[in-house]
Amino acid sequence: MPTLSLDNLTNGPDGSCDTAIIGAGIVALALAVRLQLEGRHVMLLDPKEPASGTSFGNAGYLSRGSIFPPASPEMMRRLPQLMLDPSGPLVIRPSYAHRMVPWGIRLMAASRPKPLSRIVEALAALCRDAVTSYRPLLAAAGAEDMIDVRGSLVVCRTQATLEQKAAAIPMLRKHGIVAERIDGAEARRMEPALATDIAGAVYFPDNARCVSPGALGARFAESVRAKGGTLRQTAVTKLHPQGEGWLLDTSTGPVAARQVVVAAGRWSDELLAPLGYTIPLISERGYHLMLPRAEVSLSRPCVMAEPFFAATPMRGGLRLAGTVEFANTDAPMNPRRSDKLYELAVPYLPGLRREGATRWMGVRPSLPDALPAIGAASGHRNLFYCFGHQHIGLTTAAISAQLLADVMLQRTPSLDPAPFNLDRFRRRQSDARAA
Ligand SMILES: Cc1cc2nc3c(=O)[nH]c(=O)nc-3n(C[C@H](O)[C@H](O)[C@H](O)COP(=O)(O)OP(=O)(O)OC[C@H]3O[C@@H](n4cnc5c(N)ncnc54)[C@H](O)[C@@H]3O)c2cc1C
Structure with a gap:
């Protein structure tokens, strides 16, 4: 076992480091770039290539308007009906239903008016500076060309949907998000x-798109390496507190660290469970269909509202992405769900072609109250976490990194970290016991 000295740890050949970040998805990578700007020595540990999982195939949409939890009470009420259609926008695989029951109960609790308004408040605080918080990270990584701010549209085919979407505008504006009905x-x-039969849209002028989420992750990874950070291709199997720091078991040998951040997306709960943290994190899988020769071009992300999915122009083609499938993390993908996106898109984008299309599936890490977990572990020193970013992990990776860096460096954070603390689930367990 390496000897751990907590003084000025850099990334040593013996496997020691100052700050070990578990995971190398966009959330972990943004944090690594941020911490390097703060003068920290970082090591990222991930068995896969940087940003090659969920962070690779998302819709590339930086959505400041994502302040409402994606799973609404209305959706939960319609769940039985939705589930009858296996190719519908939302499915629960039968083998996963047992995981959904306790999660669904928590979701219903989070959907009551009082908690819901706190959640909307917290998501709005996170989304407000989501795009601007990328600026220093993009500059550090020489990746300014990766984000394009040209706004986005939520496109509605029917007047009824347009009315429904436009009804949210006053609430969005109240939270500082510019949105216009057109x-x-x-x-x-x-x-x-x-x-030609589009009823209208809601336009978000300040939203942005990432032209290639995988390439953005690769740029961040290159930048981390170039500034003295380490990317170690290895799976962390266990975390052991050791004095003031940590010893990590990995598939390629131990790593000693002064501080550890768990930022392993959907897998984060499995790493924290042996330390006594019970976290209701589930797999909310989504699909994309990449159209390299779409023959139809868009200049900004368009979210098609009936049913909800995104069409985003990217380097390499037009990406259709979305749908929700609650299923085991490593269950085989259902290619029909990717193909369905094409069928859904044609009425919005006549002339769309699918020659050369490629399919993909990724796993959103989702907590029942739709808020990510960002903060310091309450039961252990020098243990931090940043995961559970559900549908908005690309949007909020940079602002999450900024918030966690503030917490780690014990600075006054620019937004209130309390709603993102994992203890919210612990408290609820003890409340439930007391009731
Ligand atoms: C179809 C779809 C469309 C989406 N569209 C958007 C969008 O337009 N905008 C948006 O903001 N968000 C979007 N999202 C959500 C977004 O992609 C995710 O929230 C985000 O990618 C999560 O990033 P992450 O870094 O937390 O997780 P991941 O990208 O999953 O990274 C986690 C990493 O942890 C690693 N890991 C796991 N276990 C271990 C271990 N034991 N040791 C070490 N490493 C480990 C994994 O290998 C993985 O690389 C979309 C998601 C999907 C599925």
Whole structure:
């Protein structure tokens, strides 16, 4: 076992480091770049290539307006009906249903008016500076070309959906998010590829897109290496507290660290469970279909509202992405779900072609209250966490990194970290016992 000295640890050949970050998805990578800007020595540990999992295939949409939890009470009420259609926008695989029951109960509790308004408040605080918080990270990594701020549209085919989406505008504005209702003609002026029967759209001028989420992750990884950080291709199997620091068992030998951050997306709960943290994290899988020769072009992300999925122009083609499938993390993908995205997109984008299309599935790490877990572990010194970013991990990776860096460096954070603390689940367990 390496001897752990806690003084000025750098990344040593013996496997020691100052700050070990478990995972190398976009959340971990943004944090690594951020901590290096703060002068920290970091080591990322992941058995896979950086940003090659969920952070590779997402819709590339930086959505400041994502302040409402994706799983609404209305959706939960419609769940039995939705589940009857195996190719519908939301499915629960039967083998996963037992995991969904306790999670669903917590979700229903989080959907009551009082907790819901606190959740919306917290998501709004996180999303407000989501795009601007990327700036220093992009500059550090020479990756400014990866994010394009040209706004986004939520496109509605029916007047009823447009009314429903536009009804959220006052609430968005109250939280500092600019959103405008536009009619079909204006939507088509902005995006001529849209069908002529579009009822209208909600335009978010400050939203952005990532032109290639995988390439952004690779740039961040290169930057971490170039600034003296280490990326170790290894799986962490166990965390042991050792004095003031940590010893990590990994598939390629032990690593000693002064501080550890668990940022392993959907797998984070498995690493924290042996230390006594019970976390209701589930696999909310989603799909994409990449169209390299779509023959239809968009200039900004368009979220198609019936049912909800995104079409984002990227380097390499048009990416259709979305749908929800609650299933075991490593269950085989269902290619039909990727293909379905094409069928859903054609009415919005006539003339869309699918030659050369590629399919993909990724796992959103989702907590029942839709808030990510960002903070310091309450039961252990020098243990931190940053995971559970569900549908908005790309959007909020940089602001999460900023918040966690503030917590780690014991600075006054720019936003309130309390709603993101994991203890919210512990408290609820003890409340339940007391009730
Ligand atoms: C279809 C789809 C579309 C999406 N679209 C958007 C979008 O447009 N905008 C947006 O903001 N978000 C979007 N998301 C969500 C976003 O992609 C995720 O929230 C985000 O990628 C999560 O990043 P992460 O770094 O937490 O997890 P991941 O990218 O999953 O990374 C976790 C890493 O941890 C590693 N790991 C696991 N176990 C261990 C271990 N034991 N030791 C070491 N490493 C380990 C894994 O190998 C993995 O590389 C979308 C998701 C999906 C599925």
